[in-house]
Amino acid sequence: MKKTTLLHAELSRLIASMGHKDLLVIGDAGLPVPPSVPVIDLALRQGVPSFLTTLQTVLSELHVEEGIIDTEMATVSPAMRQTFERAWPADVPLRDVPHATLQEIAGTARAVVRTGEFTPYSNIVLVAGVVF
Numbered sequence: 001m002k003k004t005t006l007l008h009a010e011l012s013r014l015i016a017s018m019g020h021k022d023l024l025v026i027g028d029a030g031l032p033v034p035p036s037v038p039v040i041d042l043a044l045r046q047g048v049p050s051f052l053t054t055l056q057t058v059l060s061e062l063h064v065e066e067g068i069i070d071t072e073m074a075t076v077s078p079a080m081r082q083t084f085e086r087a088w089p090a091d092v093p094l095r096d097v098p099h100a101t102l103q104e105i106a107g108t109a110r111a112v113v114r115t116g117e118f119t120p121y122s123n124i125v126l127v128a129g130v131v132f
Contacts, residue, residue: 005060011040014111015062022128023109024062026055028117034107043116051080051117052087055124058113064092065129068105070121071096080119099123 006012018024027033028051029043042049067088073081074096088094097105105125106112115122 006057008040008042011042011058011113012061014040015058018062018110018128020128020130023105024058024126024128025106025109025112026051026058026124026126027106027112027114028119028122029114030118030120031106031112031114031123032103033112033114037107037109038111039114040111041114043114045116046118048116051115051119051122051124052083054113054115054117055084056087058126059089062126063129063131064089064126066127067092067094068097068102068125068127069094070099070102070123072099073121073123076121077119080122084122 002012006015014024033039042054073084099121102123102125109125
């Protein structure tokens with residue numbers, strides 16, 4: 001059995017196969033996903049798993065050089081934004097874009113991870129970095 005934090009086989013396999021600049025999206029339960037983008041659906045029920053728990057687990061496995069989030073999170077879901085900012089690694093740049101732009105970017109991702117999060121605009125695009 002695997003020793004590290006991430007136990008989900010499909011998600012672990014995807015992260016292991018990602019290269020520099022590949023995109024991985026972690027989205028709330030309502031994020032629309034283009035039919036051409038694979039979905040790893042983790043949603044069990046409202047709030048399970050949460051956006052932040054999923055993000056923290058993925059960050060334990062994936063080296064990220066940039067995060068891209070919804071601008072709307074700050075105004076529509078300010079408590080989530082504050083909690084997110086406390087959890088986000090200080091050394092990783094973060095860029096805000098309008099939700100429509102995030103959806104366009106998501107269309108080019110390797111996959112979208114759907115969570116059970118019901119807090120609006122709890123979405124992020126992770127840009128894979130390199131460890132050397």
